[in-house]
Amino acid sequence: MINIVFFATPYIALKSLEYLYNSSEINVLAVVTQPDKPAGRGHKISMSPVKKFALEKNLPVFQPKSIRKEPDIINELKKLNPDFFVTFAFGQILSQEVLDIPKYATINLHASLLPKYRGANPIQRAIINGDKETGICTMITELGLDCGDVCLKDMISIPDDMTCEDLAQIISDKSPLLIENTLKGLVNNSITPCRQSEEGICFANKLTKEETLIDWAKPAVKIHNLVRGIYKSPSAYFVFKGKIVKVLETKVIEKALKCGELVNSKDGVIVGCGSNSLILLKVKPEGKAEMPAKDWANGQHLPVEV
Secondary structure, three states: OOEEEEOOHHHHHHHHHHHHHHHEEEEEEEOOOOOOOOOOOOOEEEHHHHHHHHHHOOOEEEEEHHHHHOHHHHHHHHHHHHHHHEEEEOOOOOOHHHHHOOOEEEEEOOOOOOOOOOOOOOHHHHOOOOOOOOEEEEEEOOOOOOOEEEEEEEEEEEEOOOHHHHHHHHHHEEEEHHHHHHHHHHHHHOOOOEEEOOOOOOOOOOOOOOEEEEEOOOOOHHHHHHHHOOOOOEEEEEEEEEEEEEEEEEEEEEEOOOOOOOEOOOOEEEEEOOEEEEEEEEEEEEEOOOOOOOHHHHHOOOOOOO
């Protein structure tokens, strides 16, 4: 039996925790997750999906504000005598003291094919940049940003209409088995971790507010990639008559319009871009629910396509 402590916070990691908890070869000793935070319109204090599952299964839960600065929690983790720590979107940087606790190593599930897209937003960046494929990998965690030796990889194709939400779901589905195979392979020496290549290193930096504002002077395909890359998280947007309009679904078409010109059509709202045009299919106007872009356009009295 392989004894692990699972470090994670968001929903994307939940299936991995569930899978490992139910595995006949893995024993989850405890869960480490971020502190409860306000969420939703009411800003009610909410626990992470990972914590909720752990409590249902009577697993010990640790919630450090910064694990590097909390010796009491570090000492409790040492007492558990784990074979591995497993991290997946945990959200905190581990110190060398923490990394040295497990018998074997700390294993991280990263949502890209390293060394590409080291950092916090690999899912969004892959789609925003128009990549045709990405993947997941397990790595040995070292001090530094996603720079450790890679254990296993699994490639994922990115169709032209895939959103960050779609990709996150596939990653959630594929991760459990990759983590389990990594743990077993390191114990039985069937896996030899490989150093990351020095070529192809790039970073998935956090998205800035400025990046989410649509620039209609850019090619339609780049705007389309932005829309699906930050779908509902936080959403690409433009401002019309002083109101924010979030764009949730688009399609690239070959049509010449002036940059930023909006035209109502039978399929949606056509907008001129730097090259080609974009049809807005679904939007969320400020203060309103999601709706077909055509319904929004009807209320704005846009010119109709001839």
